[in-house]
Amino acid sequence: xxxxxxxxxxxxxxxxxxFATSHAKRENAHVEAEVDTTGDREGRAYGLRVVLAGRxxxxxxxxxxxxxxxxxxxxxxxxxxxxxxxxxxxxxxxALVVQAAAVRPS
Numbered sequence: 001x002x003x004x005x006x007x008x009x010x011x012x013x014x015x016x017x018x019f020a021t022s023h024a025k026r027e028n029a030h031v032e033a034e035v036d037t038t039g040d041r042e043g044r045a046y047g048l049r050v051v052l053a054g055r056x057x058x059x060x061x062x063x064x065x066x067x068x069x070x071x072x073x074x075x076x077x078x079x080x081x082x083x084x085x086x087x088x089x090x091x092x093x094x095a096l097v098v099q100a101a102a103v104r105p106s
Contacts, residue, residue, distance in 0.1 A: 007073040009043050016046055016072050023086040024050045027093035036064060044069055050092040053100050057092035 013035055020033030034056075036047035047064035049056045058064055065088065075081035 009037075009069055012069055012073050012076070013037055013046055015076055016048065016067070019076070019082070019085070020048055020050070020089045023089045024093040027090055028052065028097045031093045031096060033089065046072065048089075050089060050096060052093070052096040055096055055099055057096050 017033055017035045020035070024031040024033050031050055031052045034049045034051055036049075041047055046067045046069070048067060049058060049064045051057075075085070
């Protein structure tokens with residue numbers, strides 16, 4: 001972990017939400033990222049989903065992307081890790097945009 005970058009749980013969670021949202025919005029301005037920090041995750045991990053018009057990726061009935069505090073705190077300082085997460089988020093966002101277009105009335 002880079003000691004010069006704040007790495008408490010709340011700050012890392014904010015960074016994750018902003019990072020994921022910024023990459024999701026590159027696919028569609030209406031896509032949002034949600035970071036779950038409740039229950040067993042509180043203080044130690046994050047559950048990440050991408051959401052558009054009530055649909056989510058991963059879907060609501062599946063587990064979200066699970067990321068530990070240590071993984072995110074360390075990873076956010078490494079380009080390759082950030083690029084990998086960005087590609088994952090953007091792929092989920094693209095899938096949601098396609099789904100939303102398929103159900104939109106003509």
